[in-house]
Amino acid sequence: MLIQIECVTTQNDLSEQHQELGYLLSDALQVSFKEMKGVSVETRVGYTQTVLVEADIVVYFLVDNEAYLNDVILDSSKKNYKLLLHDIPNNQQPDALKGLQSYYLSKFETRINKKVTLELPIQEGYRIYFWLLISDLALDIYEYQIDKVDYQRSVFLGETSDDLRMERLLLKRDLKAYGYQVYPTVDYGQNTNDISTQQYQDLSKSTVAIHLAGGRDGTDSDNEVFSVQEWEEKVTEEYVGDHQETFKKLIWVPPAIRFESDKRKFYVEKLLKNIDEHELSLTFRTDLEKFKSIIHSELRDLRQENSYDDVDDMYKRKVYIMNDIVDKTKANGLASKLNTMGFGVLKLDTGQGAKLMRRQHQRHLQLCNSTIVYVDNAPIEWIKAKLQDNLRASGLGRKEPLKVKAIVCSSFSMVTEITDLLEHNPLYQSVGVFADDDVMISDDLISFLSTL
Numbered sequence: 001m002l003i004q005i006e007c008v009t010t011q012n013d014l015s016e017q018h019q020e021l022g023y024l025l026s027d028a029l030q031v032s033f034k035e036m037k038g039v040s041v042e043t044r045v046g047y048t049q050t051v052l053v054e055a056d057i058v059v060y061f062l063v064d065n066e067a068y069l070n071d072v073i074l075d076s077s078k079k080n081y082k083l084l085l086h087d088i089p090n091n092q093q094p095d096a097l098k099g100l101q102s103y104y105l106s107k108f109e110t111r112i113n114k115k116v117t118l119e120l121p122i123q124e125g126y127r128i129y130f131w132l133l134i135s136d137l138a139l140d141i142y143e144y145q146i147d148k149v150d151y152q153r154s155v156f157l158g159e160t161s162d163d164l165r166m167e168r169l170l171l172k173r174d175l176k177a178y179g180y181q182v183y184p185t186v187d188y189g190q191n192t193n194d195i196s197t198q199q200y201q202d203l204s205k206s207t208v209a210i211h212l213a214g215g216r217d218g219t220d221s222d223n224e225v226f227s228v229q230e231w232e233e234k235v236t237e238e239y240v241g242d243h244q245e246t247f248k249k250l251i252w253v254p255p256a257i258r259f260e261s262d263k264r265k266f267y268v269e270k271l272l273k274n275i276d277e278h279e280l281s282l283t284f285r286t287d288l289e290k291f292k293s294i295i296h297s298e299l300r301d302l303r304q305e306n307s308y309d310d311v312d313d314m315y316k317r318k319v320y321i322m323n324d325i326v327d328k329t330k331a332n333g334l335a336s337k338l339n340t341m342g343f344g345v346l347k348l349d350t351g352q353g354a355k356l357m358r359r360q361h362q363r364h365l366q367l368c369n370s371t372i373v374y375v376d377n378a379p380i381e382w383i384k385a386k387l388q389d390n391l392r393a394s395g396l397g398r399k400e401p402l403k404v405k406a407i408v409c410s411s412f413s414m415v416t417e418i419t420d421l422l423e424h425n426p427l428y429q430s431v432g433v434f435a436d437d438d439v440m441i442s443d444d445l446i447s448f449l450s451t452l
Contacts, residue, residue, distance in 0.1 A: 001039075001145060003029060004055040005083075007047040008072060008094065010064045014047040018063040018085075020120055022047070025061060025083065028131070032138035039146065051075045057141055059083055060097055067092035079144055081137065082187075085117055087162060089219065090189045099186050103137050105130070108162040108216055110258050115162065128426055132169050139176070151181030155299075156199075156206040158232045159184075161216035164254070166426060167288055168212055174292055174401070178299075180207075190221045192231050199235045208298055209236040209249045213271055213283075215257040217264050230267065233278075240280045248298060251278075253285040289401060289430035296400040319449065320346040320368035322361075322386050324378035330410055331374040334436055343449065365393040370449060371402060374436070375418065376410035383407070383418070391427060406432040408445065 007014050007022045014022075026043040033039045044052065049072060051058055058080050060072065065086035072094040074080055082093075082100040090098055106117035107129055116126050143149040155175050160168045172182050183202035188195040203209060211233050218227030226234060233251070240249045251271055259265040270276050271283050284291055319338060323331035335345045346364045348357055365371070371393075373386045390405050407422075409415045412435050422428040434445040 001041050001056045002052070002054055003041055003043045003057040003059060003141070004052050005029075005043060005045045005059045005061055006049065006051065007045065007061045007063055008049065008068070008097075009047070010066055010068055010070075014063070017120065019045070019047065021063070021085070021118055022061055024118070024120070025059075025134070028134045029059075029138055032131075032135045033142065036135060036138065037142055037146075039142065049073070051078065056145060057081065059137070060100070061085070062088055062093065062097070064088070068094045070094065072096045079141070081141070083137070087115075087219075090187055098189060101185055102187050103133060104162070104165055105133065106162065107165040110163055110215075113258070125424075128424075129166050129169075132166060132173075136169050136172065139173075143176075151179065153179060154181040154183060154206045156183045156203050156209040156236070158209065158211040158236070159188075159219075159229055160212040161214045161218040161227075161229055163216045163258075164212045164214040167252075167254070170288065170426070171210065171212075171292070171295075175295075178296070180299075181205075188228070188232075190219065190228055192221050192223050192226070195221070195228065195231055196235050199232060200239060203236065203239045203247070206247075208247065208295075209239070210295065211236065211249070211251045213251055213253050213268055215259040215264060215268070217260050233281075237277055237280055244280065249281050250291075250295060250298065251281050251283040252288070252291045253283060255285060255287060287430050289405075292401045300400070318344040318346050318364075318368045319370045319372055320364040321372045321374055322348075322389075323374040324382050327374055327376040327378050327410075330376050330436070334372070334374060334408060361389075365389060365402075368402075371405050373407045375407060375414060380421070383421075387428060387431070390431075405430060406434060406445065406449070408434050408436045410436055 005022050005026050007018055009018065022045040026045050029043055030041055033041045044055070046052070055078060058075065058078050059082075060080065061083045062068070063085045065088060068088070074096045080100055081103065082097050083103050083105060085105050087104065087106055106115055108114070109116050109125065111125070116123060118126070118130060122130060157168065157172055157175065175182050183206055184198070186198070188198050211229075213233075218229035221228045221231050223231060236249045240247055253268060253272060257268065259268070271278050271281065272285060274281055274283060284294055321331055321335050331347075335347060338345050346368055348360055348364075371390055373383060375383055390402060393402055407418055409418055415433050415435050419433050422431055422433065432445070
């Protein structure tokens with residue numbers, strides 16, 4: 001498969017820096033296909049707006065942050081995609097590209113209070129978002145061109161403001177891992193009439209609608225009151241009003257928000273209270289992993305499946321404690337303390353051979369409500385492997401993501417070390433890190449486990 005990355009600029013010539021970014025994207029796509037799917041792809045970079053006859057996929061890379069006055073000629077025989085280096089508004093893009101789904105290289109970084117995008121050298125804090133976005137694009141291309149996925153279920157995932165783009169990517173990947181087609185698959189644009197028409201079509205094909213509400217104002221629409229993201233929420237609310245028995249609208253608000261304006265703050269406050277134009281919304285202000293669990297619970301209900309009826313009673317409300325063999329004694333101490341407090345504890349049985357232990361490990365991950373990785377003398381690589389097992393648990397047939405994931409350390413110094421290890425990886429932001437007291441369990445850990 002040949003993927004052409006076509007750099008599009010408003011200037012007469014493409015700058016050397018933008019050419020380098022094009023080649024960086026080319027290399028990144030090759031790496032993503034190889035690492036995720038074991039597939040080798042060929043990529044070529046162009047900047048003459050001439051589509052190669054032999055190309056199967058064309059990715060248009062818009063490099064400028066100003067209006068594009070010249071149009072682009074699309075080859076309708078090929079699948080086309082659109083990458084944006086900056087947030088160029090839809091109405092300022094080449095006409096032929098306006099309808100293509102946008103993959104945004106830029107995001108607003110609330111930690112430093114400014115927008116970041118792809119540049120050389122790649123900023124350390126930006127790398128995770130970059131690879132997440134490229135893998136998202138690669139997966140979409142793979143499913144269309146190679147795997148030919150025919151989804152039987154669909155979910156609407158609304159566009160979000162630039163401060164929650166990483167969270168939207170993580171939700172999209174989670175939903176697709178569970179076999180859901182995610183809409184929209186095109187850009188609606190900024191005209192509210194067009195948004196309403198296209199969104200109603202996508203909602204009619206979906207099981208549930210999900211929106212993310214951050215602190216940024218969002219993309220301007222042709223309506224003076226509502227941004228594009230707010231208008232999408234408004235359209236969904238109207239749709240739910242007509243389909244209350246069969247359709248739900250879920251909204252996620254992050255626990256901590258930095259508001260761009262008082263207008264946006266007022267809007268989110270109304271969301272949280274479910275008043276005015278949000279009366280039919282189900283709004284949740286929680287961490288992302290808990291919101292994933294809520295989504296999957298709603299999706300199960302809508303599919304009229306029982307929650308845990310087919311699971312043995314002994315597995316309900318259980319905590320699975322994982323420990324290296326060198327930490328067995330101290331981990332057993334924690335298990336005993338949890339047992340006395342009414343928590344059911346799952347642990348691996350010893351002396352049954354590696355194959356049976358692996359099978360039991362997978363079974364515990366599939367059916368438990370929470371996991372605790374216990375750390376005393378266990379090596380760092382072992383810890384990372386167990387965290388990876390937590391992330392892969394959804395691929396073992398779980399009916400919902402793991403609600404609670406914790407690391408319990410034997411000392412406060414180790415808590416600091418493990419926290420430093422996890423804090424730069426967004427995949428582990430919902431993992432709690434706690435110290436194990438020789439006498440009692442910390443209040444923080446009990447509070448963390450109280451959601452079970």
